[in-house]
Amino acid sequence: IIFYIPVILQFTEFLQNTATLDDFDRIKTLGTGSFGRVMLVKNKGTGQHYAMKILDKQKVVRLKQVEHTLNEKRILQAIEFPFLVKLEYSFKDNSNLYMVLEFVNGGEMFSHLRRIGRFSEPHSRFYAAQIVLAFEYLHSLDLIYRNSLKKHFIPKKMLIKVGCIAW
Incomplete structure (x- = not known):
């Protein structure tokens, strides 16, 4: 992710909650x-x-x-x-x-792909569309996702969750 923040903020400044x-x-x-x-x-x-x-x-x-x-x-x-x-x-x-x-309990996309060999064309299009939509959303916020390892795409009941938004 490429994101420029002009001011260093305290770790707890934004998300207000009572969790410990x-x-x-x-x-x-x-x-x-x-x-x-x-x-x-x-x-x-x-x-x-x-x-x-x-x-x-x-x-x-x-x-x-x-x-x-x-x-x-x-x-x-x-x-x-x-x-x-x-x-x-x-x-x-x-x-x-x-x-x-x-928590997304679906395992890594790569594990599913390795197990079944390959996805059908309709499944591939469906998953690709979800990933593209996630990237488009991030780009609309001027964020670039640059950590696109196969393990960071997690299937959840046929839907993809992109994880590991990190540097």
Whole structure:
């Protein structure tokens, strides 16, 4: 994503909510990255599942990703589109930054493609149209999605959710 923000903002400035780490049960790790991990969590009050992105503050600073992380959060707060993963909550503690995202239980597009070999032409057109619509939406906001790895397209009941809006 390419996005220019003239002012560095506090991590909690935009998304106003009352969520804390204590509101969630950690279930399992879904993935890991350079300065954090994504965990499947369950909201204790609602039973709703989410993907919680946990970023180590020290690593974010050491790897000079502070501005990128703030931009990612700000972008996720600004977007709302059926084919993009939604940010539900964000908060921080002394050690970590947390972004609680919509959990899409469909696996990665690449896994489905590998399992079945190839999609039929109608399915391919249907999925491609959803991805194009997601990209058009982002472009209408002057955002460029540049992280289009096959694993970031997640099928959910025949619909695509584009995830990993990151740097």
